[in-house]
Amino acid sequence: MEIKVNPSDNVTIVEIRGRIVEGDSANEVHKVLRTLIRDKRVHTILDVSEVSWFDSTAIGILVSHYVSAKKLDGRVLLLKANDKVKILMKLVHLYDRFGWADDMDGARSWFENPAS
Numbered sequence: 001m002e003i004k005v006n007p008s009d010n011v012t013i014v015e016i017r018g019r020i021v022e023g024d025s026a027n028e029v030h031k032v033l034r035t036l037i038r039d040k041r042v043h044t045i046l047d048v049s050e051v052s053w054f055d056s057t058a059i060g061i062l063v064s065h066y067v068s069a070k071k072l073d074g075r076v077l078l079l080k081a082n083d084k085v086k087i088l089m090k091l092v093h094l095y096d097r098f099g100w101a102d103d104m105d106g107a108r109s110w111f112e113n114p115a116s
Contacts, residue, residue, distance in 0.1 A: 001016070001024075002017040003029065011043040011108070014044060015050070018050070021057065022057040026057040029058065036065075037065070043069070043075055046078050046079060075099060077100065077110055079103075079104070086100070
């Protein structure tokens with residue numbers, strides 16, 4: 001698994017590649033997201049276009065990041081999620097908590113228009 005963090009203005013783009021499952025991969029994602037919150041980088045675009053799957057541990061990490069960001073008036077968007085990821089988030093009733101976009105223009109627009 002690979003993670004690349006790209007701070008951009010008031011939004012941080014986190015590119016994740018591989019599977020996010022219990023163990024080292026989930027721990028690494030959690031560490032990166034905790035660091036963002038600690039540094040008050042609370043608007044996050046998670047580029048999951050190269051994530052093939054994640055398990056319940058990863059869902060817990062996403063929810064933890066969402067809650068922490070929201071407490072600081074932040075927002076979290078999942079970019080280019082595949083159908084498996086979208087279906088899983090719908091099944092666990094978390095789909096509506098996150099922003100979703102298929103391209104970077106849509107992601108940036110979502111952050112510029114908080115009512116969306």
